[in-house]
Structures are given as structure tokens and as C-alpha cells.
Amino acid sequence: MDKFEKLTGIAAPLPLVNIDTDMIIPKQFLKTIKRSGLGVNLFDEMRYDRQGNEIEDFVLNKPQYRETEILVAGDNFGCGSSREHAPWALKDFGIKAVISTSFADIFFNNCFKNGILPIVLPQEAVDTLMKDAEKGSNARMVVDLEEQTVTTSDGESFSFEVDPFKKHCLLNGLDDIGLSLEKVSSIDSYEEKASQARPWV
Amino acid sequence: MSPKTLYDKIWDAHVVHEDTDGTCLLYIDRHLVHEVTSPQAFEGLRMAGRKVRAPEKTIAVPDHNVPTTAGRENPDNMTEDSRIQVAALDKNAKEFGIHYYPVTDVRQGIVHIVGPEQGWTLPGMTVVCGDSHTATHGAFGALAHGIGTSEVEHVLATQTLIQKKSKNMKVEITGKLLPGVTAKDIVLRIIAETGTAGGTGYVIEYCGEAIRDLSMEGRMTICNMAIEGGARAGLIAPDETTFEYVKGRPHAPKGAQWEAALNWWKTLYSDDDAHFDKVLTIEGESIEPTVTWGTSPEDALPISALVPAPEDFKGGKVDAVRRSLDYMGLTPGQKLSDIEVDTVFIGSCTNGRIEDLRAAAAVLKGKKVKDGMRAMVVPGSGLVRAQAEEEGLADIFKEAGFEWRLAGCSMCLAMNPDQLAENERCASTSNRNFEGRQGYKGRTHLVSPAMAAAAAITGKLTDVREMM
Numbered sequence: 001m002d003k004f005e006k007l008t009g010i011a012a013p014l015p016l017v018n019i020d021t022d023m024i025i026p027k028q029f030l031k032t033i034k035r036s037g038l039g040v041n042l043f044d045e046m047r048y049d050r051q052g053n054e055i056e057d058f059v060l061n062k063p064q065y066r067e068t069e070i071l072v073a074g075d076n077f078g079c080g081s082s083r084e085h086a087p088w089a090l091k092d093f094g095i096k097a098v099i100s101t102s103f104a105d106i107f108f109n110n111c112f113k114n115g116i117l118p119i120v121l122p123q124e125a126v127d128t129l130m131k132d133a134e135k136g137s138n139a140r141m142v143v144d145l146e147e148q149t150v151t152t153s154d155g156e157s158f159s160f161e162v163d164p165f166k167k168h169c170l171l172n173g174l175d176d177i178g179l180s181l182e183k184v185s186s187i188d189s190y191e192e193k194a195s196q197a198r199p200w201v
Numbered sequence: 202m203s204p205k206t207l208y209d210k211i212w213d214a215h216v217v218h219e220d221t222d223g224t225c226l227l228y229i230d231r232h233l234v235h236e237v238t239s240p241q242a243f244e245g246l247r248m249a250g251r252k253v254r255a256p257e258k259t260i261a262v263p264d265h266n267v268p269t270t271a272g273r274e275n276p277d278n279m280t281e282d283s284r285i286q287v288a289a290l291d292k293n294a295k296e297f298g299i300h301y302y303p304v305t306d307v308r309q310g311i312v313h314i315v316g317p318e319q320g321w322t323l324p325g326m327t328v329v330c331g332d333s334h335t336a337t338h339g340a341f342g343a344l345a346h347g348i349g350t351s352e353v354e355h356v357l358a359t360q361t362l363i364q365k366k367s368k369n370m371k372v373e374i375t376g377k378l379l380p381g382v383t384a385k386d387i388v389l390r391i392i393a394e395t396g397t398a399g400g401t402g403y404v405i406e407y408c409g410e411a412i413r414d415l416s417m418e419g420r421m422t423i424c425n426m427a428i429e430g431g432a433r434a435g436l437i438a439p440d441e442t443t444f445e446y447v448k449g450r451p452h453a454p455k456g457a458q459w460e461a462a463l464n465w466w467k468t469l470y471s472d473d474d475a476h477f478d479k480v481l482t483i484e485g486e487s488i489e490p491t492v493t494w495g496t497s498p499e500d501a502l503p504i505s506a507l508v509p510a511p512e513d514f515k516g517g518k519v520d521a522v523r524r525s526l527d528y529m530g531l532t533p534g535q536k537l538s539d540i541e542v543d544t545v546f547i548g549s550c551t552n553g554r555i556e557d558l559r560a561a562a563a564v565l566k567g568k569k570v571k572d573g574m575r576a577m578v579v580p581g582s583g584l585v586r587a588q589a590e591e592e593g594l595a596d597i598f599k600e601a602g603f604e605w606r607l608a609g610c611s612m613c614l615a616m617n618p619d620q621l622a623e624n625e626r627c628a629s630t631s632n633r634n635f636e637g638r639q640g641y642k643g644r645t646h647l648v649s650p651a652m653a654a655a656a657a658i659t660g661k662l663t664d665v666r667e668m669m
């Protein structure tokens with residue numbers, strides 16, 4: 001997994017509440033066999049019309065937001081199905097951090113497994129960041145994971161909380177599998193004991 | 202020793218490692234795999250140069266988007282994306298050396314039906330699959346979780362899952378069921394009472410006389426929908442019914458190992474004074490044949506009831522009900538038994554087993570489906586299909602006017618061509634009535650197999666007891 005340290009990038013405002021995983025990536029795109037390539041269909045139904053043409057008004061279609069790396073979104077981002085295709089699509093588009101007042105549980109966890117940092121901040125902070133994001137490509141927002149801060153282009157800073165273990169994994173680019181494999185001797189000895197206690201398994 | 206619940210006992214037997222914050226590495230005895238949530242996991246393994254740690258405990262079967270019509274073994278008869286996913290599973294199964302049941306194998310079927318049928322699922326095991334309805338296997342007293350794709354990869358590579366322990370909840374169904382009432386009605390009633398989030402953070406153990414009286418098929422129907430009540434898993438303690446079902450299955454233990462297994466399995470129950478964090482008790486006699494009217498499984502009522510009004514609810518549910526009545530095209534005060542349907546779907550991992558087909562056929566025998574009705578039976582596995590043919594059930598269905606399909610998920614989630622068209626209304630034996638679940642703007646009413654058969658005959662939601 002890529003390391004997440006300090007990110008300085010364009011932030012896009014998406015003030016809708018309850019953006020669900022179906023809006024992030026509709027079910028017809030679940031038939032892929034890859035994690036990559038979903039970025040073009042991120043927010044598909046908001047982003048394109050029925051003929052597949054870009055809808056000009058949608059934020060990520062605007063010239064100043066094409067290189068967005070940070071999303072500032074409304075409450076309860078990522079609710080709905082457990083599909084990991086949602087964080088894959090965000091990541092493939094280039095989004096590395098999402099800021100909101102709240103996230104759906106499974107989506108929140110799936111983000112960390114894919115090197116995306118979901119940041120929970122109080123309403124007033126999100127409001128300020130939303131305004132800053134509206135400035136477009138002239139403004140660069142800074143997300144510093146080590147320091148646990150988000151800073152606007154004007155230098156206003158907000159601190160956020162993050163689970164220490166998840167922070168450690170993101171900072172070092174460690175994936176769960178790598179970490180669990182460090183415990184491989186415990187797995188080996190468990191298997192040995194279990195195969196005696198329950199040989200039919 | 203302090204008293205333990207069934208969940209505690211299975212959990213304790215599978216902890217490989219525990220961190221100070223309670224995060225555990227849990228050993229996984231069986232990993233079931235299907236074509237939709239696994240390709241990226243295998244790709245991940247390949248990219249990292251990793252192997253499947255325990256291929257002999259890993260079982261794959263394509264089910265979600267395979268066609269259920271004749272000629273499907275020819276890839277030309279699949280849509281392009283399905284063909285690619287099924288081909289990827291073929292390739293991954295071969296390359297990583299895991300057990301595999303391709304569409305050409307009579308044992309192919311819905312992953313949650315194949316596992317128990319082949320004896321892969323046994324009491325006291327931990328079972329996972331990249332699918333939320335993995336809860337089904339809890340009917341055997343196995344701890345069964347649905348997982349995401351990154352976790353599928355984690356289990357493939359390590360045969361473990363990172364987990365924190367859930368809380369214990371007990372749902373007791375006392376006494377006997379009334380005639381015409383089935384496992385599906387029990388579980389719909391439970392979800393109507395707890396709500397879809399009532400089980401969040403819990404593993405539910407179902408118990409009581411009415412649960413004990415159920416066959417394994419019925420118990421699987423109950424545990425299948427534990428997830429619809431928000432629970433991570435559902436459990437039923439194994440007993441003679443369980444052992445009887447398991448005995449002689451291809452992958453069940455034999456001889457001395459059978460005796461050893463049986464000895465352990467008989468210890469798998471909640472101790473008398475074990476602590477449950479939450480308890481719900483329902484009288485079996487109070488359960489009626491039940492149907493859903495809305496777009497959430499908690500929107501369930503007895504068939505004798507009326508469509509509710511948004512004002513009957515509180516808080517955020519008021520708006521949600523308004524929206525779902527609009528989506529479903531229903532009016533408050535309308536009798537549920539007056540709702541006309543144009544499609545009937547019998548199948549899925551909830552109700553695609555032999556007993557379900559028997560129950561539906563018993564109602565259909567000698568009758569015809571209503572003119573203009575589209576009715577289909579999709580058996581849960583090739584073996585269920587073969588058995589139903591042998592028992593003469595297939596003929597009853599066909600003579601009544603049902604389509605007799607090949608095994609798969611089919612119209613349960615409409616990833617293959619079996620879909621509802623806009624505004625079509627279906628009495629379905631599946632488990633989710635979400636917007637768009639069975640097709641764009643399709644309308645779903647969840648029912649038991651017997652109730653589905655009754656609806657096929659009359660063309661509307663019908664109290665099956667009037668036909669018995």
C-alpha cells in the first residue's frame with residue numbers, strides 16, 4: 001500500500017448529505033475483475049448524462065477540479081452496501097482524503113484498507129473547509145497525518161482524531177496482510193494444535 | 202469456569218492472537234469464494250507473490266451472475282462482463298489449487314447452499330465468504346461472517362481474519378407455529394420487531410421450541426436473514442437435527458473422526474446462566490404468514506394487515522416510508538392481500554432448498570399460475586434441482602406454468618439477465634426488497650415459498666392458509 005504522509009492538493013466541495021456507495025459507484029460497475037480503472041465511473045450518475053456526456057455543473061467536471069485529491073463532503077458519506085469498489089473508484093480517480101462530519105462504518109474501514117484517509121471534523125470546521133474548497137485550483141489544502149491537522153489555503157488549521165493503529169499503518173504503507181503475516185508463527189502453532197484437537201476440520 | 206454462550210465457545214476456540222486492545226486474529230476453518238467479490242483479492246495475491254495458505258479449506262463456486270437458462274456452459278451465452286468474472290474464477294481456482302464447482306458440475310449452485318450440502322459447513326467452525334449472507338451457515342452452530350474484498354484477500358493469504366468480538370443477543374421463539382407459518386415468516390417477524398439495525402454490534406443466537414422444531418433448511422432461512430437485522434452473524438446450537446443432516450455428506454467426518462467430532466459438537470450450546478446483552482422473546486403462536494410492503498426488510502406485516510401510513514411512524518422513518526410507498530406504488534389503508542403481482546420468484550440462498558420447493562409445490566399441485574403471470578423457480582443448486590426432478594416437483598412447477606431454471610442467484614440480485622422491468626411487482630422468496638434490487642424500479646414483496654406459490658395462482662399477495 002502507498003504511504004500516506006503529508007498531502008498538499010486541490011480540494012473539491014461536495015456538500016450533499018448521505019452520499020451512498022451506489023452514488024459513488026453504481027452496481028453495473030461491480031462486474032469488473034480489477035481494483036483499478038473505476039475512476040472514470042466515479043459518481044457516474046452525477047457526472048455523466050444518459051448519453052455518457054459530462055455534466056458541466058458537476059464539480060469534478062469543472063476544469064479547476066480535474067486534479068482533485070481531497071473531497072469535502074456532507075454528512076454520512078459512504079452509506080449503503082459494503083462494496084469496496086467505492087474506495088477503489090475514489091482512489092483510482094486520485095482522491096486520497098475525504099473530509100466530512102460523519103462516515104458510514106464499513107466504508108470508513110474500507111478506506112484505510114486502500115490508503116485513503118477519511119477525516120471526521122465538527123460541522124463548523126467542515127463548513128470552513130467547504131468554503132476554502134470552493135476556491136478551486138488556486139487554493140491548496142494541506143492534510144498532515146503525522147500532525148493530524150488539515151490546513152486551509154489561508155493557513156487556518158484544524159486538528160482531527162485518528163485511531164493510532166490505523167495511523168501507523170497508513171503512515172508506513174502497511175497493509176493488514178503484511179501485519180498479520182508477522183504473526184505467522186502464531187498461526188502455525190494454532191494450526192498444529194487445532195489439527196490435533198479437531199482433525200476433521 | 203464462568204458460563205459461556207455458544208458464540209463465546211466458538212470464538213474462544215479460534216483465537217490465534219489477541220492484542221491488548223481486544224483486536225483478535227481469528228482462525229478461519231472454511232473460506233467460500235464466488236466470482237463477484239474475489240477477482241481483486243486473487244489479483245492482490247498475485248501482485249504480492251503470495252499463495253493461498255490453506256487451499257484445502259477454500260471452496261469456490263460461480264453463482265451471482267451466471268445465467269440460469271440452458272446452454273450456459275457455452276461462454277457465448279453469457280454477457281461479456283459475467284463471462285470475464287466467471288473465467289477469472291475458473292483461472293484462479295486452478296492456479297491456486299482450491300476446490301471448485303464450475304457451472305458444468307451438477308454440484309454447482311449458490312455458495313451458501315453448496316457449502317452445507319457438500320458437508321463443508323460443520324458445527325463449531327468459523328466460516329467466511331465475501332458475501333453478507335454468509336450468516337446462513339450459522340444454522341449449523343458455525344460462526345459465519347460476511348467480509349469485504351480486502352478481507353477475502355487477507356483470509357486467502359493468512360487463513361485468519363482481524364476481528365473484535367461482538368456482543369451476545371438471544372432471540373427466543375417459544376411454543377409451536379400455527380399451520381401455514383414457516384421459517385421465513387419467523388425471520389420477517391423478528392426483523393419487523395428489531396428493525397434493520399437492531400442487531401448491529403451483536404451476534405444473535407436463535408433458540409426456543411419453535412426454532413428447535415425447524416428442519417436444517419428452515420434454520421438456514423432464519424440465519425440467512427440475521428444480516429438483514431443488522432447482526433454480524435446468526436447462530437443456532439447444533440442438535441440431533443443438525444447431526445442427522447451432516448452425517449454422510451461428502452466432506453463430513455467419517456468413522457472415528459465422526460465420533461470425536463460429535464463429542465465436541467455436543468458441547469456447543471449456551472450454558473444455562475450465560476449472559477446475553479440483549480434478549481427478545483416472541484410467542485410462536487403469534488406469528489402469521491408475513492409479507493413486506495416497503496423497501497426495507499423491516500417493513501414486514503402479517504398478510505391480514507393493511508398498508509401503513511407514513512404518519513404511523515416516528516422520526517426519520519416518516520419520510521423513508523413516504524418515499525418507499527411512492528416507490529412501491531402503494532396507498533395507505535390498502536389491504537396487503539389486495540396487492541396484485543405480475544412476477545413470482547422462488548429461489549435464492551434464503552429459500553432455494555429442497556424443502557422450500559416442496560412447500561411451494563404442495564400449494565401448486567394440480568393448479569395453474571394466473572394468466573399473464575411470469576413465474577420462475579431457480580433451485581439453489583444442481584443437486585436440489587436433480588432431487589426436485591426425482592420427486593416429481595419439477596413436473597408440478599412446469600405443469601402449473603413455472604419456468605424451471607438452472608441453479609444460481611438469479612433474480613435475487615438481478616446481476617444476470619433475470620430482472621424485473623420498471624414498475625413490475627414481484628412476490629419473491631429472496632431476502633432484500635431494496636430499491637432496484639431485482640431490477641431498475643422493480644417492486645419486491647418478500648414472502649415464504651408457500652406464499653409465493655399462492656400468489657402465483659391468484660395473481661395477488663394471498664394468505665396461503667386459504668388454500669390449505
Ligand code: SF4
Nearest residue numbers: 334549550610613614
Ligand atoms: S442468492 Fe441472493 S442473497 Fe444469496 S448469495 Fe446470491 S445474491 Fe446473495
